[in-house]
Amino acid sequence: MNIFLGSEITQPAPNAAAFHIIPVPFEHTVSYGGGTAGGPDAIIEASHQLELFDGQGIPAEGGIYTQEPVRCDQARAEVFGEIGARTLHALSSGAVPVLLGGEHAVSFPAVQAVQQHLRANEPSSNIGIVQIDAHSDLRDRYEDDPHSHATVMRRVFDLGVPMLQLGVRAISPEELSLRAQHPDRIQYIDARPLLRPTGEDARQSIAQRLAPLLEALPEQVYLTIDADGLDPALLPATGTPEPGGLGWYDVLEVIEAVAATCTIVAADLVELAPIAGLHASEFICARLVYQLMGAISRSNISRSS
Numbered sequence: 001m002n003i004f005l006g007s008e009i010t011q012p013a014p015n016a017a018a019f020h021i022i023p024v025p026f027e028h029t030v031s032y033g034g035g036t037a038g039g040p041d042a043i044i045e046a047s048h049q050l051e052l053f054d055g056q057g058i059p060a061e062g063g064i065y066t067q068e069p070v071r072c073d074q075a076r077a078e079v080f081g082e083i084g085a086r087t088l089h090a091l092s093s094g095a096v097p098v099l100l101g102g103e104h105a106v107s108f109p110a111v112q113a114v115q116q117h118l119r120a121n122e123p124s125s126n127i128g129i130v131q132i133d134a135h136s137d138l139r140d141r142y143e144d145d146p147h148s149h150a151t152v153m154r155r156v157f158d159l160g161v162p163m164l165q166l167g168v169r170a171i172s173p174e175e176l177s178l179r180a181q182h183p184d185r186i187q188y189i190d191a192r193p194l195l196r197p198t199g200e201d202a203r204q205s206i207a208q209r210l211a212p213l214l215e216a217l218p219e220q221v222y223l224t225i226d227a228d229g230l231d232p233a234l235l236p237a238t239g240t241p242e243p244g245g246l247g248w249y250d251v252l253e254v255i256e257a258v259a260a261t262c263t264i265v266a267a268d269l270v271e272l273a274p275i276a277g278l279h280a281s282e283f284i285c286a287r288l289v290y291q292l293m294g295a296i297s298r299s300n301i302s303r304s305s
């Protein structure tokens with residue numbers, strides 16, 4: 001089996017790993033360019049080119065266990081059931097699940113499983129979600145489908161999970177009105193104010209501007225990264241590219257800010273649709289996953305000390 005960083009590390013026991021990689025090659029509802037089913041394999045393959053030392057430390061030291069890919073040649077309800085079970089397996093092993101999509105729809109059963117796991121211990125508790133994405137994905141239905149990549153955050157909203165959306169630059173009137181009705185449950189900084197702040201905001205870093213919004217979320221968060229949140233000049237291999245996205249250091253600053261304020265209990269990276277011969281996109285995704293692991297490991301260390 002192809003494992004994350006397989007050129008550098010061997011597979012630890014599932015309960016001796018800080019992270020579980022969960023490959024989810026699910027592609028049912030992609031609306032424009034296809035190919036997300038090839039995402040997980042391409043990211044894992046590209047991870048073999050990573051340096052173990054990420055510039056600050058060795059995120060792999062805590063152990064990275066790669067689960068078998070979720071079987072996606074079943075009906076959607078079965079696939080979602082398996083995603084939930086795999087996410088719970090990671091959490092009950094004491095690991096942070098990191099799902100590799102696949103289309104964005106896969107985040108819903110994973111978020112549901114994380115919420116369920118948390119509530120098994122503390123019934124009144126909740127998770128929050130931080131979303132890096134070009135699209136808000138808040139439509140109730142898309143092409144008559146309640147579980148499309150374009151509706152995933154609406155389904156998460158229905159779970160009562162408060163969210164922070166970052167980098168959105170394509171949104172419908174329906175989605176804007178949901179945001180306006182629920183300012184306490186849907187916080188956001190869209191791409192232009194995030195990356196080209198004006199007035200007072202221009203004097204503050206991304207991390208400074210994010211801090212009060214992150215403080216307003218539950219302490220434990222799920223981080224979902226849609227590859228199209230990044231700028232397509234950097235990462236063109238995604239189904240619905242939008243200009244004006246986050247650059248590399250922007251996304252690192254966001255991830256580090258989230259890890260500094262909240263506890264990231266689960267994460268995913270979705271919507272990579274590899275383009276043959278163009279390796280930068282999958283390598284950037286592999287590097288992003290590894291940097292995310294680094295940010296999580298380092299923040300856990302600083303919190304426990």
Ligand SMILES: [Mn+2]
Pocket residue numbers: 104133134135137149226
């Ligand atoms: Mn999305």
